[in-house]
Amino acid sequence: xxxxxxxxxxxxxxxxxxxxxxxxxxxxxxxxxxxxxxxxxxxxxxxxxxxxxxxxxxxxxxxxxxxxxxxxxxxxxxxxxxxxxxxxxxxxxxxxxxxxxxxxxxxxxxxxxxxxxxxxxxxxxxxxxxxxxxxxxxxxxxxxxxxxxxxxxxxxxxxxxxxxxxxxxxxxxxxxxxxxxxxxxxxxxxxxxxxxxxxxxxxxxxxxxxxxxxxxxxxxxxxxxxxxxxxxxxxxxxxxxxxxxxxxxxxxxxxxxxxxxxxxxxxxxxxxxxxxxxxxxxxxxxx
Amino acid sequence: xxxxxxxxxxxxxxxxxxxxxxxxxxxxxxxxxxxxxxxxxxxxxxxxxxxxxxxxxxxxxxxxxxxxxxxxxxxxxxxxxxxxxxxxxxxxxxxxxxxxxxxxxxxxxxxxxxxxxxxxxxxxxxxxxxxxxxxxxxxxxxxxxxxxxxxxxxxxxxxxxxxxxxxxxxxxxxxxxxxxxxxxxxxxxxxxxxxxxxxxxxxxxxxxxxxxxxxxxxxxxxxxxxxxxxxxxxxxxxxxxxxxxxxxxxxxxxxxxxxxxxxxxxxxxxxxxxxxxxxx
Amino acid sequence: xxxxxxxxxxxxxxxxxxxxxxxxxxxxxxxxxxxxxxxxxxxxxxxxxxxxxxxxxxxxxxxxxxxxxxxxxxxxxxxxxxxxxxxxxxxxxxxxxxxxxxxxxxxxxxxxxxxxxxxxxxxxxxxxxxxxxxxxxxxxxxxxxxxxxxxxxxxxxxxxxxxxxxxxxxxxxxxxxxxxxxxxxxxxxxxxxxxxxxxxxxxxxxxxxxxxxxxxxxxxxxxxxxxxxxxxxxxxxxxxxxxxxxxxxxxxxxxxxxxxx
Numbered sequence: 001x002x003x004x005x006x007x008x009x010x011x012x013x014x015x016x017x018x019x020x021x022x023x024x025x026x027x028x029x030x031x032x033x034x035x036x037x038x039x040x041x042x043x044x045x046x047x048x049x050x051x052x053x054x055x056x057x058x059x060x061x062x063x064x065x066x067x068x069x070x071x072x073x074x075x076x077x078x079x080x081x082x083x084x085x086x087x088x089x090x091x092x093x094x095x096x097x098x099x100x101x102x103x104x105x106x107x108x109x110x111x112x113x114x115x116x117x118x119x120x121x122x123x124x125x126x127x128x129x130x131x132x133x134x135x136x137x138x139x140x141x142x143x144x145x146x147x148x149x150x151x152x153x154x155x156x157x158x159x160x161x162x163x164x165x166x167x168x169x170x171x172x173x174x175x176x177x178x179x180x181x182x183x184x185x186x187x188x189x190x191x192x193x194x195x196x197x198x199x200x201x202x203x204x205x206x207x208x209x210x211x212x213x214x215x216x217x218x219x220x221x222x223x224x225x226x227x228x229x230x231x232x233x234x235x236x237x238x239x240x241x242x243x244x245x246x247x248x249x250x251x252x253x254x255x256x257x258x259x260x261x262x263x264x265x266x267x268x269x270x271x272x273x274x275x276x277x278x279x280x281x282x283x284x285x286x287x
Numbered sequence: 288x289x290x291x292x293x294x295x296x297x298x299x300x301x302x303x304x305x306x307x308x309x310x311x312x313x314x315x316x317x318x319x320x321x322x323x324x325x326x327x328x329x330x331x332x333x334x335x336x337x338x339x340x341x342x343x344x345x346x347x348x349x350x351x352x353x354x355x356x357x358x359x360x361x362x363x364x365x366x367x368x369x370x371x372x373x374x375x376x377x378x379x380x381x382x383x384x385x386x387x388x389x390x391x392x393x394x395x396x397x398x399x400x401x402x403x404x405x406x407x408x409x410x411x412x413x414x415x416x417x418x419x420x421x422x423x424x425x426x427x428x429x430x431x432x433x434x435x436x437x438x439x440x441x442x443x444x445x446x447x448x449x450x451x452x453x454x455x456x457x458x459x460x461x462x463x464x465x466x467x468x469x470x471x472x473x474x475x476x477x478x479x480x481x482x483x484x485x486x487x488x489x490x491x492x493x494x495x496x497x498x499x500x501x502x503x504x505x506x507x508x509x510x511x512x513x514x515x516x517x518x519x520x521x522x523x524x525x526x527x528x529x530x531x532x533x534x535x536x537x538x539x540x541x542x543x544x545x546x547x548x549x550x551x552x553x554x555x556x557x558x559x560x561x562x563x564x565x566x567x
Numbered sequence: 568x569x570x571x572x573x574x575x576x577x578x579x580x581x582x583x584x585x586x587x588x589x590x591x592x593x594x595x596x597x598x599x600x601x602x603x604x605x606x607x608x609x610x611x612x613x614x615x616x617x618x619x620x621x622x623x624x625x626x627x628x629x630x631x632x633x634x635x636x637x638x639x640x641x642x643x644x645x646x647x648x649x650x651x652x653x654x655x656x657x658x659x660x661x662x663x664x665x666x667x668x669x670x671x672x673x674x675x676x677x678x679x680x681x682x683x684x685x686x687x688x689x690x691x692x693x694x695x696x697x698x699x700x701x702x703x704x705x706x707x708x709x710x711x712x713x714x715x716x717x718x719x720x721x722x723x724x725x726x727x728x729x730x731x732x733x734x735x736x737x738x739x740x741x742x743x744x745x746x747x748x749x750x751x752x753x754x755x756x757x758x759x760x761x762x763x764x765x766x767x768x769x770x771x772x773x774x775x776x777x778x779x780x781x782x783x784x785x786x787x788x789x790x791x792x793x794x795x796x797x798x799x800x801x802x803x804x805x806x807x808x809x810x811x812x813x814x815x816x817x818x819x820x821x822x823x824x825x826x827x828x
Contacts, residue, residue, distance in 0.1 A: 078721055112736070113817050124728070126732070316658075316659035324663050402583055403583055416796075425602065496670075507678075530682075539667075541669075542666060542667055544670070
């Protein structure tokens with residue numbers, strides 16, 4: 001197993017908030033087995049160990065059925081792990097933790113259809129007890145970040161899929177989380193919108209210095225977005241490889257994707273996924 | 288809608304549910320259900336026995352069931368039961384036949400649909416009990432009185448569902464059928480009917496319940512022979528346990544009707560991707 | 568252009584009702600059958616029968632009882648249905664019991680409630696209406712709460728919304744389309760029970776007076792009562808629709824877009 005503890009780049013360290021530790025998220029020997037009576041036991045995740053540094057953007061890829069969603073739900077505190085622990089900001093996660101925001105794949109179903117865009121973004125802020133004037137300001141700012149200022153009073157279902165997902169991102173951004181989890185957020189939008197949203201995530205990440213864990217099944221997307229790509233094996237899931245993406249921090253759809261290094265990394269991750277699909281596992285691991 | 292990524296998670300989204308150690312979860316709901324029934328029965332028995340509730344109003348459950356078993360041995364009871372079920376079935380069948388026929392005809396022609404919609408919207412909410420005085424004048428306590436009330440109430444349920452169903456036909460499927468030169472009858476049979484079938488089954492379920500309500504109402508209020516009338520007689524003659532026993536019987540018929548309707552729905556729609564959830 | 572569209576709309580909406588009324592008018596004109604008086608006679612009898620005093624004495628109490636009973640059922644059904652919908656244990660415990668109670672045709676409650684509350688005053692009638700309206704609302708609320716989109720629940724959880732905020736901003740709005748479905752079914756049952764409850768015991772009220780007309784063979788008056796009852800049914804349905812359209816605007820808009828209209 002080749003787990004490389006990431007070294008924070010100077011640029012990221014600058015933008016990150018001052019904190020006691022430079023590790024935002026720490027997975028320590030996490031495992032998850034579903035044990036439903038009347039059904040065979042399912043070992044979804046066997047053992048996962050990795051860290052996400054503060055201010056890092058890390059992508060997780062794996063073959064379909066690799067337990068990506070299980071992993072994300074465990075990190076989000078929506079699912080209990082059966083082994084090991086997930087530590088956020090030095091505290092073990094037992095339920096949905098403070099300082100974490102999740103952007104789900106199903107944008108159409110994660111926004112409250114009975115609320116306007118503004119109300120959707122405002123609701124978690126209300127829960128935080130932020131006063132009204134400040135809430136308004138934060139919502140306006142978040143909407144401006146995703147360039148949706150004019151849609152504030154509309155209902156989510158009046159917007160296109162890409163716009164809806166931008167609302168979900170704005171809601172997460174306004175919440176000012178320590179870690180932003182994204183669960184295949186662009187799997188259901190068309191290719192052009194997808195490229196725009198990818199660039200949006202990159203630029204938000206840079207401007208706001210937020211830590212992002214981005215789960216995807218798209219290899220190109222993972223390499224294009226991530227500073228590191230964590231490749232998962234097939235079920236029961238272990239870590240295949242933690243790939244460091246040594247592309248320049250300034251990325252754009254044209255030049256980055258035609259960069260030879262991008263092609264190499266992409267090829268490398270691709271072959272890892274193919275191996276994972278074929279049932280190949282890291283040394284010392286049996287299926 | 289975006290298809291949900293196939294996850295490994297069995298469909299237990301609730302965190303609370305997964306947290307609890309579960310050993311024999313499968314049999315649990317059934318056991319709890321039996322416990323729920325037991326609580327109600329024992330509770331009612333105790334309320335009555337201890338006198339917290341006047342036993343003249345709420346006799347002990349055991350006494351109700353004793354009366355019920357006595358009734359089961361009486362021919363008159365069975366006669367009433369048959370009359371009630373027959374009245375319900377005939378009325379329901381007529382309402383289904385009329386509703387489906389009218390629904391297909393009206394639904395198939397956009398002009399008819401637009402032309403009749405205001406009238407349907409107006410006639411539908413008219414409570415069928417408004418017709419009680421009229422049917423009493425015309426037929427008195429004869430079964431026809433109940434029949435008219437049942438048909439009037441159930442017909443609209445069926446008609447509206449069938450109209451939804453016919454409207455739900457995929458335009459592409461209809462155009463495909465037309466482009467292959469299908470005749471109107473073949474289109475009705477091979478395109479419209481399969482689409483409308485789930486709606487017809489929903490209509491059956493809703494109409495079956497409404498028809499029973501109106502059948503019992505007619506018996507109770509007008510005096511059409513049947514279990515409803517027996518309930519009225521038992522109550523006015525002060526036979527409280529029998530009143531309750533008959534109400535229990537009527538309730539059980541209602542349960543049977545619901546179960547039958549749901550069973551029929553499942554049987555008929557085994558091929559259907561999803562058993563529709565209706566918003567009628 | 569618009570004038571013709573309006574004319575077409577008006578023709579479609581009013582055409583058939585006018586034809587039917589005209590048919591009734593012509594068919595019943597000069598009728599000598601005592602049970603089927605002419606429409607003209609009925610319409611002439613209407614204002615003399617339903618004087619403001621009579622409306623105040625008969626119609627207002629009927630509607631007030633319906634209003635009170637229905638409101639009680641709405642509150643009880645939503646509270647009970649939410650509790651049962653949110654708790655799997657409570658749901659398993661109550662399922663067979665509810666299955667029975669909802670299957671009992673509501674009119675048979677009348678004789679039972681008459682035992683407890685008597686049937687001369689308002690109490691028995693209100694209880695009858697409330698109990699009859701309760702089950703459709705309760706059961707639909709349970710289904711609505713259970714059918715909540717899991718992603719929405721997850722979102723609410725991950726943003727750590729408090730229990731009551733989840734209830735108020737997520738669970739109840741999410742269940743509201745089903746709650747309205749139940750309330751609509753309940754309303755028509757409520758109208759039936761409003762009438763039936765007045766047929767027992769010597770009483771005033773809309774249902775009672777219609778039956779009195781029938782028993783005293785005041786046939787045109789009876790017909791006016793039937794028509795009035797029909798109008799009330801239609802009016803209540805219309806009011807309900809207005810409220811529903813307002814409160815479920817988001818739902819209807821969303822469905823329209825999903826169906827690609």
